[in-house]
Amino acid sequence: MIWSPDADQPPPPDTQSRRGRKPAPIADTAGPSHRAWLEPVRGFLLSSGLTLNDLVDRSGYSKTRISELLRGNGYYPAWEITFSVIRALGLPVQPMRRLWTAAAREAQKEPGWIEHCIQQVALQPEPPPLAHKAFTEAVTDAYTAYARAFLLTDHRARWVVTETFDILWLCWSEAATSENIRRYAWLLLRERVMARAHRQHDGHPDLRAAVFSTAEIHDASPGNFVAISELVDLFDAISRLPHDQMDVAVLHYLCDMPHTEIPDVLGLSPALAHAVDHHARATLERLLQPSLRE
Numbered sequence: 263m264i265w266s267p268d269a270d271q272p273p274p275p276d277t278q279s280r281r282g283r284k285p286a287p288i289a290d291t292a293g294p295s296h297r298a299w300l301e302p303v304r305g306f307l308l309s310s311g312l313t314l315n316d317l318v319d320r321s322g323y324s325k326t327r328i329s330e331l332l333r334g335n336g337y338y339p340a341w342e343i344t345f346s347v348i349r350a351l352g353l354p355v356q357p358m359r360r361l362w363t364a365a366a367r368e369a370q371k372e373p374g375w376i377e378h379c380i381q382q383v384a385l386q387p388e389p390p391p392l393a394h395k396a397f398t399e400a401v402t403d404a405y406t407a408y409a410r411a412f413l414l415t416d417h418r419a420r421w422v423v424t425e426t427f428d429i430l431w432l433c434w435s436e437a438a439t440s441e442n443i444r445r446y447a448w449l450l451l452r453e454r455v456m457a458r459a460h461r462q463h464d465g466h467p468d469l470r471a472a473v474f475s476t477a478e479i480h481d482a483s484p485g486n487f488v489a490i491s492e493l494v495d496l497f498d499a500i501s502r503l504p505h506d507q508m509d510v511a512v513l514h515y516l517c518d519m520p521h522t523e524i525p526d527v528l529g530l531s532p533a534l535a536h537a538v539d540h541h542a543r544a545t546l547e548r549l550l551q552p553s554l555r556e
Contacts, residue, residue: 285304285307285308285314285329285332285333286329286332286333287333288300288301288304288333288334289333289334289335291334291335292334293365293368293369294368294454294457294458295361295364295365295367295368295425296334296338296365296368296369297334297457298361298364298365298425298429298454298457299358299361299362299365299429299432300332300334302429302432302433303332303347303348303351303353304332305433306351306353307332307351310351310352312350312351314328314329314332316350317347317350320346320349320350321343321346321347321349321350322346323343323346327339327343328343328347331343331344331347332347338365338366338369338371340379340382341359341362341376341379341380341382341383342379342382342383344358344362345358345359345383353432354388354390354431354432354434355385355388356385356388356390356431357390357427357428357429357431357432358428358432359380359385360424360428361425361428361429361432363376363380364425366379390431390434391431391434391438393434393438394427394430394431394434397443397447398427398430401444401447401527402423404513404517404519404523404527405423405426405451405527406419406420406423407419407513407516407517407519408451408455408509408512408513408517409422409423409451409455411469411472411512411516411517412455412456412458412459412460412467412469412472412512413455413458413459414471414472418458422451422454422455422458423451425454426447426450426451426454429450429454430447430450433450442529443529444526444527444528444529445528445529445530446529447529448509448527448528448529452505452509462501466501466502467501468501469497469498469500469501469512469516470494470497470498470501472497472516473490473493473494473497495550496515496546496550497515497516499545499546499549499550500512500515500516500546502549503542503545503546504545506528506530506538507538507539507541507542507545508542509528510524510528510535510538510539510542511539511542511546513527513528514539521535521536521539524539
């Protein structure tokens, strides 16, 4: 049976008087792509005021199956039940379907199974909000450069940026009313990048491999191991900075972004970005002093 979105479905009720009970924790077996859509869906359920019984009534699925979906427990959920839940919450379908598909691949579902699930739900074209489209076009290059510094390849960087933009679309009603949408979006990007960045043994992200994609290395004479070693030390030190300091340093040193452009990308005021950069420079100098590293 082919399902079709019900455009007349009522939105979630006014939630000033009640809030839904927080679902049980997400299962440890849920991977990064699965959590990418599951966490915002759970957040919307909590803020909507809907209960698990409300979702059962609106979706037509049993409480056990809805509960398993919300926990990321058991088998990866089919698109039909996922679609029913997000429609009950009033969430956009197009970005959710892409996020669901990526997580299905992460769960090692066969392409045939994924395609069959998708074919069971008929969808109408659903363009993103114009403000979302304008915003994402403005920040795509900067976001991709930042993601590439940690993920190393253009393909992985573009994939994570696309994932970020789909989650942003999913959460657009919240993001658009936030005090600082650029900051909201940047923190979301950083979270998605860090979820997939390679880690060192101490838990810090590993930026050392990014050395070999820098202009300094390409321009260096063959055998210039001193230059490579110094850059490896610098990039390793950058990865150990506090988050905001690391972001400023990555955008400037690895992405070659002028200092004047960084505040707008990070969603920080110029004065605050300058202070963060000042602290980052001081911390890097301390980390790179041989006497303090021995």
